[in-house]
Amino acid sequence: MKAVQQEVQVDTQDGAPRRLIWAGQAYPVQAVSDEWRYGGRWWLGEPGRTCYLVQAGALTAELHREDGEAGRWWLARMVD
Template identity: 60%
Template sequence: MKAVQQAVMVSLMPAGGLLRLVWQGRPYPIRGVLDQWRYGGRWWLGEAPRDCYLVQADELVAELHYEAAPNRWWLARIQD
């Protein structure tokens, strides 16, 4: 996996599932969630917990992170 660490826009379905990822101006429909976990964060550095998803988004296999407090998504890594 290649580290990316860029903010992205993620659209959700009405029921809350992941629908689409927009990265570098291009939409990638999310075909499925391959794995999901909760990362507790390095509390001693002030990191907040976040939800992590490994998704198949069109031809991308991407690791997405969501932090609820600032309501932000970012693309952590992609399969290279």
């Protein structure tokens, strides 16, 4: 997988990703293969995250949702 680390827009259903919008293109999520928690680098003030491995069309991607009010979504990695 290739590291990307770009903020993206994600539509959710019951908290899980259902559609990823990246580089102006929408990718419907067909499957969530895995879900896990990452505590973040707390010593740097980084928030924890919920992470998802998804299949979205031809794209296999690792998405991260930051904890907290902002709740930003990140495209962390993708299959190149």
